[in-house]
Amino acid sequence: MKRIMCAALLTAALTTGAGVFAQEQQTTGESTLSPKFGIKGGVNLTNMFVDDVSDENMKVGFNAGFFAKLPVARGFSIQPELLYTSKGAKLTYDNIIEGEGEYRFNLNYIELPVLAVINVAKNFNLHVGPYVSYLAEANIKDLDDDGDMDEIADLNTDNFNRWDYGLVGGLGIDISNFTIGARYNYGLKEIGKSGSLSGQLTKDSRNSAVSLYIGIGF
Template structure:
């Protein structure tokens, strides 16, 4: 009897593994970003346009749920409402999105970590490297919706919100100051999935 149960368990496990392998798709994504800085120490900041692009793996957990890790190059930043003035931050983001699926339509949410690779402040035609003034890692979250199948084109809209402050703390006398400034970005994108 035990041998039969072990055999059934082994067959069930192999069937699940085979199904899981066939329910993984890889894909590309790219689109526009509309980003800003938010927080107590921001002053009349305006949104600026940028772009993002990268790769993802969509892993079906059940018919209803999927896990989608991604690696995305993403432009973020803001315009502090001064003529010819922009702050532009460049990140490699790693979103860990959990999808709820309904025949291609999906809703998503999850955590995200971003790694700062460059930062510039542009005034008129002059660009200055300001990376040293920002934290190297940015923790945040994502939420969105869209339409994506295991094979072919898809579309989505996502919001990225920052949890951690992006400027580095600094010390003045005996006082350490940490400005409350976080990333905020909307992303509209197209995907192409290579089905599993």
């Protein structure tokens, strides 16, 4: 379902681009196209793609940072961003040795998406593009069935691939200098290092995130 959603967003952005260049990128108070710089933040609903594990669970995180909207033509802009974003998942376990519980993967990235923003109406736009991110912090906690939570000291940033990259597709609504929107991030890089404990626990999974945000430009 997530892959279908991502493909639909990417396809919609690309197929509508040809007919929307008559739409405006400036606000009602501006007479010419002008770049904007702003701040944004919101909520992440994250998970991990795992090839042979079906009990991964969504984790709630956050995103915050800066963006620039650089007009290229009427109806088309390039939007680079610099974000601090929290990803990961909850993976449940149930075995004789450990009992029942869940691992909580908390992965915090410094992320740089570069998006093409295409207006399909004066205040409504689609955006699509790549992202690259760097793992700044990682901690994995073990919550057992008694409610006790312990940090797994053997797993930290050195046990995960520091670099991640993938695709972004989404939509936004711009009202004057305010913007709200939703996106889907589809990771293409494995999270855990191959042959390591992190690789075994994450089963060669990749990041997956739905981001909801609000922002203001200046």
